[in-house]
Amino acid sequence: MGSEEVKLLSFFASPFGKRVEWALKLKGVEYEYIEQDIFNKTSLLLQLNPVHKKVPVLVHAHKPIAESFVIVEYVDETWKQYPLLPRDPYQRALARFWANFAEQKLLDAAWIGMYSSGDEQQNAVKVAREAIEKIEEEIKGKKYFGGENIGYLDIALGWISYWLPIWEEVGSIQIIDPLKFPAITAWITNFLSHPVIKDNLPPRDKMLVYFHSRRTALSSTFQG
Numbered sequence: 564m565g566s567e568e569v570k571l572l573s574f575f576a577s578p579f580g581k582r583v584e585w586a587l588k589l590k591g592v593e594y595e596y597i598e599q600d601i602f603n604k605t606s607l608l609l610q611l612n613p614v615h616k617k618v619p620v621l622v623h624a625h626k627p628i629a630e631s632f633v634i635v636e637y638v639d640e641t642w643k644q645y646p647l648l649p650r651d652p653y654q655r656a657l658a659r660f661w662a663n664f665a666e667q668k669l670l671d672a673a674w675i676g677m678y679s680s681g682d683e684q685q686n687a688v689k690v691a692r693e694a695i696e697k698i699e700e701e702i703k704g705k706k707y708f709g710g711e712n713i714g715y716l717d718i719a720l721g722w723i724s725y726w727l728p729i730w731e732e733v734g735s736i737q738i739i740d741p742l743k744f745p746a747i748t749a750w751i752t753n754f755l756s757h758p759v760i761k762d763n764l765p766p767r768d769k770m771l772v773y774f775h776s777r778r779t780a781l782s783s784t785f786q787g
C-alpha cells in the first residue's frame with residue numbers, strides 16, 4: 564500500500580483545500596493531512612507545487628497534483644465509488660462551466676467585498692450579487708447541484724455555504740439576501756447538513772479571527 568499513499572497539503576482556512584478533503588471523504592479514501600503555513604512556505608510545498616506555490620496539493624503514489632478543480636477531477640477518475648461528475652458529457656460540461664463561472668465572477672468579487680471599502684466594495688458586492696442571481700436559477704428545484712447527491716459542482720461551490728457568510732460578516736456586506744435567493748439559501752442548508760460536510764468544516768470562530776486579520780492586512784495594502 565505504501566506506494567499508493569495519499570497525502571494532502573492544505574491550510575485550515577482554504578476553501579480550495581476543503582474541496583479536495585470533501586471529495587476524498589465522500590469517496591471514503593484515506594489520506595494523510597499535512598497542514599501548511601501559507602505565509603511561510605515549506606520546502607515540501609515549493610518542491611511539490613513549484614509553479615503556483617499554493618495549497619492544496621494532493622500527492623498520490625508520490626505524484627503531486629495541484630489546483631483544486633484538477634485534483635477533484637483526478638480523485639473522481641481514480642476512485643470510482645461515489646461518482647462526482649455527471650456521466651453524461653453535456654451535464655459534465657455544464658458542471659465545469661458553472662464551477663468556472665463562480666470562480667471567475669463570484670469568488671473574486673466576494674473576496675474583494677470582504678476586505679475593501681467605499682466604491683470598490685460596493686462594485687464588488689454588485690458583481691457578486693449578479694453572479695449569485697445566475698447561480699440561483701441553476702439550483703432551483705434541486706436538493707443539490709448534483710441532484711439527489713452531492714456532486715462536483717456542489718464541491719466546487721461549497722465555499723458559498725460557509726466561507727461566504729463569514730466574508731460577509733467580516734466585510735459588513737450582504738451578498739446573499741435569503742428573500743431574494745431562496746433556492747441558494749435552501750441549498751446552503753442542505754449542503755451544510757450533509758454529514759460529510761458538517762463534520763469537515765473549519766471552526767467558525769477561528770475562521771473569523773483569520774479573515775478579520777486578512778481584511779486588516781489587505782485593506783491597508785490596497786490603500787497604499
Ligand SMILES: N[C@@H](CCC(=O)N[C@@H](CS)C(=O)NCC(=O)O)C(=O)O
Nearest residue numbers: 577578579601617618619630631632
Ligand atoms: N486556484 C487554486 C487556488 C489556490 C489558492 O489560492 N490557495 C491559497 C490558500 S487558500 C494559497 O496557497 N495561497 C498562497 C499564496 O497565494 O501564495 C486552487 O483552486 O487550488
